[in-house]
Amino acid sequence: MISFRSFKERLNIYRRYPHWSHLNCIFVHVPKAAGTSVNKALYGRTLGHYSAAEIQRTFPNLYGRAFTFSLVRNPWDRVLSAYRFACVGRTDSMGVHKPEQYRIPEFESFERFLCEWLPKQDVEKLDYIFRPQWMFVCDDSGEVMVDHLGRVEALDETVDVLGQKLGKPILINNENSTGSPKRDFRNAYTRPEMVEVVRAIYLRDIELFGYEFERMSAST
Template identity: 30%
Template sequence: MIVSHQNRFIFAAIPKTGTHSVRHALREHLGPDDMEQARLFVEKKFPIPEIARMGHGHVSLAEVRPFLGEQMFDDYLKFAFVRNPFDRFISYCAFATSREGSFERDPKRVMRHFLFTAPPHQHIIFRPQHLFITDAGGNLLADEIGKVEEMQLSYDRIAARIGIASTPLDHANRSRRGDYRDYYDQELIDGVARIYGRDIELFGYDY
């Protein structure tokens, strides 16, 4: 997450949505009193003990809201990027098994394991995307939502709304896998739709 007092925005970094590229672009616009929490590539922590103790940079808007106050939270532009859940789940499976390489050897077995045998619901990267940008009642807290599928166009639009110059996004942490649809059968499609149904509905995705 990034909270910029200088430019009055809050960026919620949803896992597996190109967050490192967006962070890199935003950092050149941050002021001395701005806050960032991140772990990969660079390690930064908020000067808020409760947030710093989380140990990761994927802080939700609902989690940071009490520490900013309602006036600031309402006034700042709140944004995030989302990704097709079917594609994002493939990215999760590859990430979670990268050390042993089991996804590369037998992707469907790994996918079935995470969907049906032992879904890691507590893993921050497995969490549905809407949980990072909605409140406890399911109401959307973000003012702008960019999409990974049109990353540069989304970032250009958000930068314009913030009032900062846009810049070409880099491709930090990008995988080299092919089309996500190559990995699925109907059972797996239904499994992802069951777990990430709210993401699919809220962000306008389909298989």
């Protein structure tokens, strides 16, 4: 039996059509990858988290003619942001699903979260904020399904592409912040084991998008 949440999400995707169709531009929002800021800059509101495959399946004609794009983020940085978001429970823009499930001892520190909680989970079935990024932008074989795949770390490049495609300047503000001061995410990884946990769990993202803990791979 389909859950109420799944039914609501399915219904809501049809309400997104006018926004995507009006601009002839579809932004595939990977959670915790600057998507709230991009959505508000383009559409004036957030539009939820739908995979490229789901949007294509629901609106094949629109998907075939529209400009499609997405953003990915360094997995080590993204999972830290997701952890902080789960701990806070919500921001001014949106909330996490069932925040009470994260009020447990394993979430008392980032180290415990990574070493005790996350390895026991099936990340492909967790809340969107913890799911691998490839699930949103790739097909099952790992082929990217959007016309432009940018990086949060090089957001200006995507802004330039959007300006050219839409014929107008795009201003992206920093939305959906958890309120934590911006620091180098690497400082949160106090033990080598923490780095390797993320590598093991999000290996497909790391390999597909060419990320490394210290730097992006030379091939990207």
